[in-house]
Amino acid sequence: MNAIYILWLRQMKKYRRSGLRMVLSIVQPLVYFLALGYGFNYIFEKAGHGSYIQFIVPGVIAQTILFTSIFWGANIIFDKQFGFLKETLVAPVSRTTVMLGGSLGGATIAVIQGVALFLIALVFGFHPYSWPALMGTVVFMTMLAFAMVSFSSAIGAVVNDMPSFMAVTNFLVVPLFFLSGSMFPLDNIPGVMKVIAAVNPLSYAVDAMRSTLINQSHFGLMTDFLVMTGTMIALTIFSILRFRRIEA
Amino acid sequence: MGNIISVQHLTKKYKEVIAVNDVSFDVEEGEIFGFLGPNGAGKSTTIKMLTTLLLPTSGELRLAGTDVIKDQAQARKVFGIVFQDPSLDGDLTAYENLQLHAVLYKLDKKKTVQRTEELLRLVELWDRKDSLVKTFSGGMKRRLEIARGLLHHPKILFLDEPTLGLDAQTRNLLWNYIERLNKEEGMTIFFTTHYLGEAEAVADRIAIIDHGRMVAFGTGEELKTQTGKENLEKAYLELTGTAVRDETISSADNRRDLMRRVIANR
Numbered sequence: 001m002n003a004i005y006i007l008w009l010r011q012m013k014k015y016r017r018s019g020l021r022m023v024l025s026i027v028q029p030l031v032y033f034l035a036l037g038y039g040f041n042y043i044f045e046k047a048g049h050g051s052y053i054q055f056i057v058p059g060v061i062a063q064t065i066l067f068t069s070i071f072w073g074a075n076i077i078f079d080k081q082f083g084f085l086k087e088t089l090v091a092p093v094s095r096t097t098v099m100l101g102g103s104l105g106g107a108t109i110a111v112i113q114g115v116a117l118f119l120i121a122l123v124f125g126f127h128p129y130s131w132p133a134l135m136g137t138v139v140f141m142t143m144l145a146f147a148m149v150s151f152s153s154a155i156g157a158v159v160n161d162m163p164s165f166m167a168v169t170n171f172l173v174v175p176l177f178f179l180s181g182s183m184f185p186l187d188n189i190p191g192v193m194k195v196i197a198a199v200n201p202l203s204y205a206v207d208a209m210r211s212t213l214i215n216q217s218h219f220g221l222m223t224d225f226l227v228m229t230g231t232m233i234a235l236t237i238f239s240i241l242r243f244r245r246i247e248a
Numbered sequence: 249m250g251n252i253i254s255v256q257h258l259t260k261k262y263k264e265v266i267a268v269n270d271v272s273f274d275v276e277e278g279e280i281f282g283f284l285g286p287n288g289a290g291k292s293t294t295i296k297m298l299t300t301l302l303l304p305t306s307g308e309l310r311l312a313g314t315d316v317i318k319d320q321a322q323a324r325k326v327f328g329i330v331f332q333d334p335s336l337d338g339d340l341t342a343y344e345n346l347q348l349h350a351v352l353y354k355l356d357k358k359k360t361v362q363r364t365e366e367l368l369r370l371v372e373l374w375d376r377k378d379s380l381v382k383t384f385s386g387g388m389k390r391r392l393e394i395a396r397g398l399l400h401h402p403k404i405l406f407l408d409e410p411t412l413g414l415d416a417q418t419r420n421l422l423w424n425y426i427e428r429l430n431k432e433e434g435m436t437i438f439f440t441t442h443y444l445g446e447a448e449a450v451a452d453r454i455a456i457i458d459h460g461r462m463v464a465f466g467t468g469e470e471l472k473t474q475t476g477k478e479n480l481e482k483a484y485l486e487l488t489g490t491a492v493r494d495e496t497i498s499s500a501d502n503r504r505d506l507m508r509r510v511i512a513n514r
Contacts, residue, residue: 089300089301093352
């Protein structure tokens with residue numbers, strides 16, 4: 001068995017055993033979907049943009065993944081506090097392996113949550129424009145999940161206590177989410193917000209999912225892909241470098 | 249046989265304190281080496297530096313010829329460690345914790361299965377192997393931790409207060425097992441303990457540190473001869489009591505000063 005695989009498997013087992021938490025973490029995005037989707041549908045349609053329920057689904061899938069993955073680093077803090085991290089740090093495996101094994105686990109969990117939300121959305125009448133294009137959606141879900149899990153792991157590697165970790169991630173997650181075009185189209189917003197959305201990597205993830213789910217795109221799928229790839233690679237390298245510096 | 253652990257002028261400074269101050273010693277291959285000292289003496293800090301968890305401020309460290317500071321990856325291949333504080337995953341079962349360890353240390357499947365059973369039986373946790381570790385008592389966790397440390401048979405095994413909180417029977421059982429590994433496989437054992445009788449019974453040589461400095465080094469016999477005491481516990485108290493003695497000297501000095509002044513005033 002491979003070290004990355006066993007570290008991934010560890011996270012899968014822990015996830016499966018987390019019981020109710022698995023279900024609870026999907027409630028928040030589901031509320032966004034139902035409340036905003038049905039709440040704004042009428043106005044959105046009146047304004048000539050079509051169904052808001054269709055529009056918001058890629059946004060809440062991205063939200064589910066963002067929220068699951070950006071708090072992933074909390075697990076690194078727990079591993080520090082419960083001491084398990086030391087077990088992996090002295091083992092004859094590279095810090096890259098330790099980081100990748102855990103992050104792949106976190107990314108898998110985030111994608112599972114995203115897919116679960118998609119399935120619930122289907123029940124509420126969401127219909128993707130093309131079934132084969134869903135393959136693309138899953139690819140972008142994975143890229144977003146892995147990028148954000150890596151980023152969060154890096155924060156978990158640097159910070160040693162839970163309050164500081166929560167302060168940093170809460171500070172980041174709200175602007176990332178609300179300034180990304182996950183809830184509204186980016187076409188007719190003021191210039192400043194457009195600039196902010198353009199430097200927010202989540203905008204490209206949302207755009208890519210919207211592109212593959214309902215065939216609407218702001219940046220273009222190729223741009224989305226390149227930005228997401230770049231973000232993912234940069235954040236993974238950043239995280240590996242932070243892991244190399246962990247002392248216990 | 250040559251030195252398998254070499255520590256030269258090891259120093260670890262934090263902002264305000266010097267945890268380890270210019271410590272040098274060698275451990276021979278196949279030796280059982282006791283590393284003793286009061287709480288806060290710098291034992292765990294030294295072990296952390298030897299096991300790549302902390303970088304020293306200065307000094308040189310070698311494990312089986314490998315420079316621990318320059319080549320951490322290679323150094324990690326030669327040792328195993330049982331930490332002083334817990335390092336198990338409570339959400340995994342006892343068996344899964346050992347299995348994960350075996351994979352990280354690239355132990356082959358046959359040995360993994362065989363040793364896992366052997367060790368879990370040794371620490372009397374075999375019938376609880378499929379229970380989540382978070383349901384275990386402190387003593388059970390400690391035993392599991394030790395079983396895990398013994399799983400992959402490293403060249404050098406660090407044991408940081410391995411028997412803390414264990415009853416005499418379990419301590420005896422574990423030391424027999426560890427001594428057998430030492431004899432049969434030539435495994436070098438580096439351990440810390442607060443049970444001085446334990447150290448006297450199993451250690452070939454002993455180093456004592458206090459306030460980050462090495463205060464004594466030698467076989468149990470040598471330490472006893474050096475201090476003129478009949479057992480290690482008394483020798484240890486004699487040696488680590490130096491700080492207290494320094495204070496006694498200075499207060500004696502004060503008293504002499506006072507006397508002189510009193511006499512002069514007459």
